[in-house]
Amino acid sequence: MNNIKYCSFPETPKAALAWLLSRKAEALAVAGGTLVAKTLPETVENFVNLKNLPLDYIKKQGADLVIGAMATFDDIDNSKLVRGWAGGTISGAAARCSSQLIRNMATIGGNIARPHSFNIFPAVLMGLDARVRVLSRIGVKTYLFSDIYGGDFKLRPGRDCLILDVIIPGKTRNWVCRFEKFAKTEASWEAYFTLFMAAAVKGGVVKEVRISVGALSPKPFRAQAAEKALSGGKLTSGVVDAAALEFARDLDGVRASEFKKEAASSLFKRFLNGI
Numbered sequence: 001m002n003n004i005k006y007c008s009f010p011e012t013p014k015a016a017l018a019w020l021l022s023r024k025a026e027a028l029a030v031a032g033g034t035l036v037a038k039t040l041p042e043t044v045e046n047f048v049n050l051k052n053l054p055l056d057y058i059k060k061q062g063a064d065l066v067i068g069a070m071a072t073f074d075d076i077d078n079s080k081l082v083r084g085w086a087g088g089t090i091s092g093a094a095a096r097c098s099s100q101l102i103r104n105m106a107t108i109g110g111n112i113a114r115p116h117s118f119n120i121f122p123a124v125l126m127g128l129d130a131r132v133r134v135l136s137r138i139g140v141k142t143y144l145f146s147d148i149y150g151g152d153f154k155l156r157p158g159r160d161c162l163i164l165d166v167i168i169p170g171k172t173r174n175w176v177c178r179f180e181k182f183a184k185t186e187a188s189w190e191a192y193f194t195l196f197m198a199a200a201v202k203g204g205v206v207k208e209v210r211i212s213v214g215a216l217s218p219k220p221f222r223a224q225a226a227e228k229a230l231s232g233g234k235l236t237s238g239v240v241d242a243a244a245l246e247f248a249r250d251l252d253g254v255r256a257s258e259f260k261k262e263a264a265s266s267l268f269k270r271f272l273n274g275i
């Protein structure tokens, strides 16, 4: 923080990007500032404050739900549109962020810009097949959310590109979803694990299923063995038990402790039995 020489307040994403790419001084984008304030590298000289960017919208675009990068957890929690999506699970997840003070300041863009195991939205967006619009020197490009955490994504959000918004596909609007943050207290940022579970069931048959797991590794992951065990099947008690066994194997892949495995499996079964 001692080395900050400039603060810029751009009013368009293009102007913000120009500051980030400027050779004049090493720059970093600041949205709500809740994470940056704790992790600012000493070499940064220019704070590029994003607060004036018109990116705090939450809207429907065609069939999709679009959430601007500057929308805060509180905006998302209280949006009527988001509350009506996926049974209110996205709003419910936003409400699980540790405290009202943080929810007022923290943005969805800042939450996903860098992988952090305890952050809420990465697991949620991975489970909703979300896409992310990113502005960089090559223009605006849309990526699958899971791709921006992949090895092939070479951009550094907040350094050489800006997240503009997150697009949640229309197909998820009526999915049955559940978000679980299993933590010591409601006010903890740290969690033993987070779980985002979603299913589209027709005539008793599971047409689509997504299970994404956070907090057990730096980046969230999909529990693919469990998803495979459920996909295309009827939700009988036998299928649920078999899927829970596969889910435990998925968790073995990240060396989850017995305690976490047992708790996560039980919440997983509760979700399936409640559909």
Ligand SMILES: Cc1cc2nc3c(=O)[nH]c(=O)nc-3n(C[C@H](O)[C@H](O)[C@H](O)COP(=O)(O)OP(=O)(O)OC[C@H]3O[C@@H](n4cnc5c(N)ncnc54)[C@H](O)[C@@H]3O)c2cc1C
Pocket (backbone or CB within 6 Å): 028, 029, 030, 031, 032, 033, 034, 035, 036, 037, 038, 050, 069, 070, 096, 097, 098, 099, 102, 105, 106, 107, 108, 109, 110, 111, 112, 113, 114, 118, 119, 120, 121, 157, 158, 159, 161, 162, 163, 164, 188, 189, 190
């Ligand atoms: C006490 C405390 C409790 C917390 N509790 C929780 C919790 O319960 N759950 C949770 O998920 N998180 C929690 N957090 C983490 C943090 O608040 C969130 O990750 C938050 O969403 C970050 O958003 P921000 O707008 O404050 O980002 P900032 O701190 O402003 O920025 C974070 C990073 O994102 C980059 N960035 C921001 N916006 C953009 C953009 N549009 N495009 C590209 N890069 C961008 C910045 O350059 C920076 O590298 C907590 C943090 C603290 C300090």
